[in-house]
Amino acid sequence: MEHEQDTSPTELKIFEAARDVFQSKGLEGARMQEIADKAEINKSMLHYYYRTKEKLFEKVYQLSIIKVIPQIVSLLNEELPLEQKLRHFSEKYLEIIRANPDIPLFVLHEMNKNPNRIKTFMLNEIGKKIQPFLNQIREERSKGNTVDLPAEQILVNMMSLMVFPFIGRPILQVILNQDEETYNRFLDERVRFLPDYVVGMVMKPKGSDGNL
Amino acid sequence: MEHEQDTSPTELKIFEAARDVFQSKGLEGARMQEIADKAEINKSMLHYYYRTKEKLFEKVYQLSIIKVIPQIVSLLNEELPLEQKLRHFSEKYLEIIRANPDIPLFVLHEMNKNPNRIKTFMLNEIGKKIQPFLNQIREERSKGNTVDLPAEQILVNMMSLMVFPFIGRPILQVILNQDEETYNRFLDERVRFLPDYVVGMVMKPKGSDGNL
């Protein structure tokens, strides 16, 4: 019998349960018992496979980040003219977030509590990888092809429009007085129009001076 | 001697310490001992003034919400033409968030964990109060004065651009490779240009068909 069977079905069930619970309750809000119940196994199985809560959490946390950040960053390093890159970036970014809507708020809360945790396994890597993209924007801006804002502000504008509706869902649903299904349709609509909208927001149409 | 001396300085110190700790660690992440230490009082004082952790948290949570939401909603109910209202809204909104940068992430995390908590003390009130504003947008949109998007999407666009840079600070600082001070300047810059930017994003300049 193998010692490492890749991952046993039990281990996988535990991980998935842990992911769900940690992402909705956070590290301290999560109870090992709750994870065990959700995975339909005995509590001591958690420790058999993952030793400690901390280690189990760390795995969930790192995989959550890895599932989102590198994908997004890599979108910015393709060899494409700015306008096409922006559209492509927006479409893929929205796909990724839509498939993992709980990750951003989870990661932000945990980073906010403990900014050092992430530094242990990534850091400057990300910061450096987006420089070429920022430079591309700066270049186009200097030619008058984009809205007249610093590249960083443009990037944050785009990210804001795409992520916040997912992160802010709990409060936005209250403010807009929408039930789950209505808000899902709201997000669907958003995913549809945003890529074009983002491009239009960044690129200045030729022969126009834009309206900002 | 009075029984209710408004609030004693000790009680205030406790509340402020609790606010800081709860807002950065969340309900479950916060330790009563840590709150006591930060307030420079003995732990049993917490219970003397607030009975339980739950009650202390509830006060912090409710006051956090009350400090932000009603202010913002009321901005949308002033009697002003749309363009002026948008500018005024953006300016004030940014002021409020800048003065309370930790509240949004805190409230969102707690709402996400327990959406019922808020329902006990507000709910439809907010949803109803913004209807007039949404209608005002719809009216202007039908006259072709705004960008061609549903009113809800426009509102969410505005909120996204303003709040996310504060909520997303931990990750944005990593992505942009900025230290605290640089990011503060980044936010300053943002607060300066956003009101005009938001107005330009929503209102279609007369005699133009916009670029979306």
Next chain:
DNA sequence: TTTTGTTTCAACCATTTGGTTAAAACAAAA
């Protein structure tokens, strides 16, 4: 000064929670 009510604290308690252990059930090979 005495009294009376408030504010503060050190020591203690009960519960929760992460974590351990030893044995039983199980499956695969010999």
Next chain:
DNA sequence: TTTTGTTTTAACCAAATGGTTGAAACAAAA
């Protein structure tokens, strides 16, 4: 069938944490 290693479990443990208590310090009034 016996053996051997793995998977699962119930019962238990120690530490952390929210919460209590009774007495001391203090301040204001009598």
